[in-house]
Amino acid sequence: MALYSQQLQQHLQAVEDSLPTYLPQGEGIAAIMHYACEGGGKRIRPVLVLEYCRLCGGDPSVALPFAAAIECVHSYSLVHDDLPCMDNSPLRRGKPSAHAAFGETMALLAGDALLNRAFEIMLGADTVHPSAALRAAFELADKAGVNGMIGGQVLDLDSEGKCIDEPTLKRLQEGKTAALLQAACRMGAILGGGTEEQITCAGQYGYYIGLAFQVVDDILDVTATAEELGKPVGSDDVNEKNTYVSLLGLEQAKALAASYTTQAIEALSAFADHEDLRALAEALLTRTH
Amino acid sequence: MALYSQQLQQHLQAVEDSLPTYLPQGEGIAAIMHYACEGGGKRIRPVLVLEYCRLCGGDPSVALPFAAAIECVHSYSLVHDDLPCMDNSPLRRGKPSAHAAFGETMALLAGDALLNRAFEIMLGADTVHPSAALRAAFELADKAGVNGMIGGQVLDLDSEGKCIDEPTLKRLQEGKTAALLQAACRMGAILGGGTEEQITCAGQYGYYIGLAFQVVDDILDVTATAEELGKPVGSDDVNEKNTYVSLLGLEQAKALAASYTTQAIEALSAFADHEDLRALAEALLTRTH
Numbered sequence: 215m216a217l218y219s220q221q222l223q224q225h226l227q228a229v230e231d232s233l234p235t236y237l238p239q240g241e242g243i244a245a246i247m248h249y250a251c252e253g254g255g256k257r258i259r260p261v262l263v264l265e266y267c268r269l270c271g272g273d274p275s276v277a278l279p280f281a282a283a284i285e286c287v288h289s290y291s292l293v294h295d296d297l298p299c300m301d302n303s304p305l306r307r308g309k310p311s312a313h314a315a316f317g318e319t320m321a322l323l324a325g326d327a328l329l330n331r332a333f334e335i336m337l338g339a340d341t342v343h344p345s346a347a348l349r350a351a352f353e354l355a356d357k358a359g360v361n362g363m364i365g366g367q368v369l370d371l372d373s374e375g376k377c378i379d380e381p382t383l384k385r386l387q388e389g390k391t392a393a394l395l396q397a398a399c400r401m402g403a404i405l406g407g408g409t410e411e412q413i414t415c416a417g418q419y420g421y422y423i424g425l426a427f428q429v430v431d432d433i434l435d436v437t438a439t440a441e442e443l444g445k446p447v448g449s450d451d452v453n454e455k456n457t458y459v460s461l462l463g464l465e466q467a468k469a470l471a472a473s474y475t476t477q478a479i480e481a482l483s484a485f486a487d488h489e490d491l492r493a494l495a496e497a498l499l500t501r502t503h
Numbered sequence: 504m505a506l507y508s509q510q511l512q513q514h515l516q517a518v519e520d521s522l523p524t525y526l527p528q529g530e531g532i533a534a535i536m537h538y539a540c541e542g543g544g545k546r547i548r549p550v551l552v553l554e555y556c557r558l559c560g561g562d563p564s565v566a567l568p569f570a571a572a573i574e575c576v577h578s579y580s581l582v583h584d585d586l587p588c589m590d591n592s593p594l595r596r597g598k599p600s601a602h603a604a605f606g607e608t609m610a611l612l613a614g615d616a617l618l619n620r621a622f623e624i625m626l627g628a629d630t631v632h633p634s635a636a637l638r639a640a641f642e643l644a645d646k647a648g649v650n651g652m653i654g655g656q657v658l659d660l661d662s663e664g665k666c667i668d669e670p671t672l673k674r675l676q677e678g679k680t681a682a683l684l685q686a687a688c689r690m691g692a693i694l695g696g697g698t699e700e701q702i703t704c705a706g707q708y709g710y711y712i713g714l715a716f717q718v719v720d721d722i723l724d725v726t727a728t729a730e731e732l733g734k735p736v737g738s739d740d741v742n743e744k745n746t747y748v749s750l751l752g753l754e755q756a757k758a759l760a761a762s763y764t765t766q767a768i769e770a771l772s773a774f775a776d777h778e779d780l781r782a783l784a785e786a787l788l789t790r791t792h
């Protein structure tokens with residue numbers, strides 16, 4: 215099943231076309247920022263920003279700066295995660311990671327610059343009312359910080375080499391994966407002029423597909439072939455990582471992923487034209503890589 | 504000569520009292536964020552935010568979140584600058600640097616968290632009109648990024664071990680030192696409801712005291728005793744750094760610092776009650792450490 219409907223594919227194209235224009239141009243650190251953002255990811259966060267803007271009656275193009283911003287934040291987190299003092303990953307999406315390609319010092323600075331750039335883009339945008347811009351930008355700051363993504367990262371480091379329980383693993387993944395997806399959907403709804411109920415429901419969809427995504431990742435790590443996955447199968451196991459499969463077993467993990475997906479889909483009832491996002495949630499559940 | 508008048512001392516106290524309340528509470532990364540912000544610096548950036556708010560007719564207390572935010576950005580830059588892949592400094596203001604005290608991984612994340620926190624604080628502030636908040640926060644993002652502080656950092660790395668000319672050194676210091684001071688003054692003027700002319704003049708004061716500050720630093724590095732300076736005298740020379748003294752000679756460097764200070768003071772004419780900032784500019788010029 216294709217991940218994106220025609221509508222979401224249009225958003226993806228808009229993101230691919232506009233993202234480079236929101237980054238600084240030139241050699242040096244600017245080039246590293248482009249490199250880090252050009253990894254060929256799914257762009258799921260910016261696509262969700264645009265789609266929720268549209269679902270709430272807004273013109274998706276007004277949300278483009280905010281879509282670019284959340285991709286900058288995601289990209290910075292990958293650059294810093296790959297650094298030698300973090301995961302020490304030489305590869306990212308089959309290419310040399312930023313520090314492998316450009317050295318540790320410049321990768322550190324390019325990561326800083328991408329996080330900073332996200333706010334330059336959003337706060338300099340004149341596409342929406344200042345109060346909507348302020349609120350949408352706050353969503354991203356809030357979910358990217360110690361109460362969200364960075365908090366999840368810290369929990370992950372704390373739990374290395376330890377056995378943790380499922381509530382702790384959930385809290386970790388709420389931060390590492392769900393927070394930014396939640397922010398994406400809420401930002402889109404805010405920018406599109408959604409009601410408070412719609413903004414809340416948007417956040418719930420992002421939150422639950424985020425949790426489901428991570429459970430599916432853990433499942434694929436033990437069930438997929440290396441070829442499908444593009445990384446060594448069972449790599450989590452080798453590193454003694456806590457995963458949903460190691461904590462719950464394969465069958466219960468599958469049931470949990472399905473349950474999270476159901477909850478994501480339930481949160482779509484606040485939106486009339488939500489077929490594409492229902493299909494996206496299902497495609498993320500049944501993906502094989 | 505004391506750096507701060509009674510008025511500026513009051514701002515300093517307000518910053519010291521409120522800054523910890525804008526940081527997350529608790530153990531782990533929160534504690535490192537506090538540690539990084541509690542280094543006993545001069546707090547010149549947040550003090551300038553408050554004073555320019557006051558000079559433009561605003562209540563300085565509405566600018567407190569923005570004052571805290573710029574100190575977070577300054578602190579993050581020091582944490583990341585000290586990392587092994589950057590300056591590899593074990594000490595900061597006479598205490599172990601963040602990575603020396605808490606390890607490289609947590610220092611990296613705490614730096615990220617401080618930069619991110621700056622925006623959480625500003626965008627979550629409800630002390631000023633959204634359009635003023637947005638503009639003030641943009642000032643900080645703009646001057647902290649590739650066009651400002653990070654850009655200066657990159658130029659600094661590029662020029663290591665090379666002989667650069669004075670215009671390049673100036674450009675480097677415009678980014679590394681002047682940009683954030685410029686942002687501080689402009690933010691305060693924006694938050695205080697200053698006119699466009701006042702905002703421009705505020706930025707000029709910050710810009711010129713920033714440039715003067717760095718020239719004086721270079722001068723002190725060759726003229727001060729180690730005791731006054733708290734670091735080995737001539738340390739720039741040992742590292743073959745480009746300094747204003749190495750490029751211009753001591754006398755011309757002194758003349759340049761005086762000239763920048765004069766230009767800073769000239770930019771005060773847009774403000775009626777500017778005696779404290781004139782005294783500050785002079786105290787920064789004649790400081791001995």
